[in-house]
Amino acid sequence: MSMRTTLFRCSILFLLLVVGGCSLFGSDVKYTKIDEDGNVVEEVNPFEEMPVKNLLQKGMDDYNVGKYFTAVSAFEEILDRYPFSREAVLAELKAADCYYFMDKYAQALSLYETFENNHPTNESIPYIMYQKGMCSYRQIDRVDRDPTGAEKAVASFRQLIKAFPNSTYTPAAKEKMTIAREFLAGHEFFVVKFYLRTEQYKQAEARLRYLIATYPEIKIVTDDAKPLLARLEKGEKPDRGFFSFLPGMFDKEDSLSQKSQDDVPVISEFKESDDL
Numbered sequence: 001m002s003m004r005t006t007l008f009r010c011s012i013l014f015l016l017l018v019v020g021g022c023s024l025f026g027s028d029v030k031y032t033k034i035d036e037d038g039n040v041v042e043e044v045n046p047f048e049e050m051p052v053k054n055l056l057q058k059g060m061d062d063y064n065v066g067k068y069f070t071a072v073s074a075f076e077e078i079l080d081r082y083p084f085s086r087e088a089v090l091a092e093l094k095a096a097d098c099y100y101f102m103d104k105y106a107q108a109l110s111l112y113e114t115f116e117n118n119h120p121t122n123e124s125i126p127y128i129m130y131q132k133g134m135c136s137y138r139q140i141d142r143v144d145r146d147p148t149g150a151e152k153a154v155a156s157f158r159q160l161i162k163a164f165p166n167s168t169y170t171p172a173a174k175e176k177m178t179i180a181r182e183f184l185a186g187h188e189f190f191v192v193k194f195y196l197r198t199e200q201y202k203q204a205e206a207r208l209r210y211l212i213a214t215y216p217e218i219k220i221v222t223d224d225a226k227p228l229l230a231r232l233e234k235g236e237k238p239d240r241g242f243f244s245f246l247p248g249m250f251d252k253e254d255s256l257s258q259k260s261q262d263d264v265p266v267i268s269e270f271k272e273s274d275d276l
Helices: 003-021 052-064 068-081 086-101 105-118 125-137 148-163 170-197 201-214 219-233
Strands: 032-034 040-042
Touching (some): 052 068, 052 086, 068 086, 086 125, 170 219
16 A cells, blocks of 8 residues: 555545544544545444443543543533433533633533533532633633623632632632733723724723723723823823823733733542532
């Protein structure tokens, strides 16, 4: 067999696995292979005959080494075939974690919310609430774009802090909430800049007052927003020279700080509780 033929068959196999394997539920996954003649051969679902304990072990083994795609298939097989088993509770949680670590935050958030609704007394609820916030937090973009991710993150973290002030995840939630609030303040200041560029000074003043009232502790408010509002209230209409006291005001905005994006999320420690 030539090298070119081998590479061609490998390429076909990869495409088949991608097309057949991308599914939200394990029972929908199509398993295929290529025989020696290059023909597509359907394979039996490798998880189909596994008992629930073996499925859970397989899923956890893959999860612990970062094989989230195969791990989630095992967890979803449990949810499909053994939805009322004790193992299904852990499978439900770890399936959500798999999607989170695959950067599929919308799917992860949906599964975390489902887990919270299905198991409201489970001891992993503080972790679930933290991860809900992180799903939104990881979707924060540049300050000139939709701030919805930051708003939802702040709401989720605040809910956790209020409900479980002494949880393991509360300090991290406070830190992330502070960063998200800094982003939201930056977004508001970006809007102020727009109004100033377009000489809509009344709108700029109104937005500055909202910014100062909503985020009084944020550095951009104390250092930039308050002095700017004071000048506008004096009737000092800004020009390009006027903004020399605000270095970088018209620079290109940065996205969320790299440090916060590189933070390693807290990993859950699943505990069984009375609702299992």
